[in-house]
Amino acid sequence: MTSLDLRGAADRADLRLGAGALAGLDEFDRQSAILTWRGRMLNEHVSARVFSTLARQLERAGVRGDRPARVGAMVAEEWRHADRCAAVVEVLGGDPVVALPALPPVPEHEDADAIEAVLRNVISVSCLSETVAVALIDAERRAAGPPALQRLLAEILADEVGHARFGWRLVEEYAPSLSPTLRERLGDYLVIALDDLATHELSHLPARPSPSSAAEAVGVCDGHAARRLFFATVNEVIVPGLEASGLPALSAWRAAQELGAWASAQKVDPRARMTA
Numbered sequence: 001m002t003s004l005d006l007r008g009a010a011d012r013a014d015l016r017l018g019a020g021a022l023a024g025l026d027e028f029d030r031q032s033a034i035l036t037w038r039g040r041m042l043n044e045h046v047s048a049r050v051f052s053t054l055a056r057q058l059e060r061a062g063v064r065g066d067r068p069a070r071v072g073a074m075v076a077e078e079w080r081h082a083d084r085c086a087a088v089v090e091v092l093g094g095d096p097v098v099a100l101p102a103l104p105p106v107p108e109h110e111d112a113d114a115i116e117a118v119l120r121n122v123i124s125v126s127c128l129s130e131t132v133a134v135a136l137i138d139a140e141r142r143a144a145g146p147p148a149l150q151r152l153l154a155e156i157l158a159d160e161v162g163h164a165r166f167g168w169r170l171v172e173e174y175a176p177s178l179s180p181t182l183r184e185r186l187g188d189y190l191v192i193a194l195d196d197l198a199t200h201e202l203s204h205l206p207a208r209p210s211p212s213s214a215a216e217a218v219g220v221c222d223g224h225a226a227r228r229l230f231f232a233t234v235n236e237v238i239v240p241g242l243e244a245s246g247l248p249a250l251s252a253w254r255a256a257q258e259l260g261a262w263a264s265a266q267k268v269d270p271r272a273r274m275t276a
């Protein structure tokens with residue numbers, strides 16, 4: 001099995017957290033933080049791979065303008081995010097090395113024409129995953145203690161906002177020309193995409209609080225709050241946003257909740273709202 005080895009990232013990012021941030025962490029907290037950032041490093045690597053495929057799909061679908069090139073630039077941004085996450089692993093005293101699991105191919109959607117196929121992937125990547133990432137990273141940035149970590153998360157957040165916005169703009173642009181049949185087909189796809197999103201996010205957001213405030217300050221989030229934020233983002237941003245473009249997202253989300261084992265097995269309330 002190959003591995004992702006980003007040693008030297010702390011020097012590349014010139015990242016120092018300061019002795020105070022690390023002194024407050026006991027060994028359990030420190031290991032929790034290392035595991036968290038190593039997981040993020042892997043997720044960013046996966047995102048780079050997804051955007052690389054998406055850039056090719058946009059070109060093949062004949063999407064006009066500089067969009068394929070912009071998505072190509074997002075690949076480099078996701079690589080930089082992986083390197084920044086690796087830098088945090090290093091300053092916490094861990095090794096930014098992770099075994100690469102076998103990753104499924106990015107879907108080609110051979111049952112659809114090129115535009116429908118690329119719209120499915122843009123919706124899944126930008127309107128769903130990247131939009132959730134924006135909400136979660138913004139919460140982490142606000143909870144971060146060391147100013148250097150706040151800056152690092154702000155830098156990643158700015159890029160993720162661009163990755164999400166890219167998809168929302170594309171969907172808005174194509175929405176008026178979509179036939180009723182295609183809207184319906186995209187609605188059917190949304191059931192699967194929303195189920196996948198919830199399954200993925202909830203598997204990465206354990207239903208437990210952060211072990212300590214010191215751990216939370218270096219990125220080990222409160223899983224309960226993060227789960228509430230996930231559902232709030234789907235309910236209040238993603239579903240209304242897709243509905244505004246004429247896609248039947250509300251019925252798709254309801255169907256995904258009925259379909260998804262996560263809705264009951266994970267003991268979460270899909271209707272949960274953020275209070276703050």
Ligand SMILES: [Fe+2]
Pocket residue numbers: 044047077078081156160
């Ligand atoms: Fe990223």
Ligand SMILES: [Fe+2]
Pocket residue numbers: 047078130133159160163
């Ligand atoms: Fe991203």
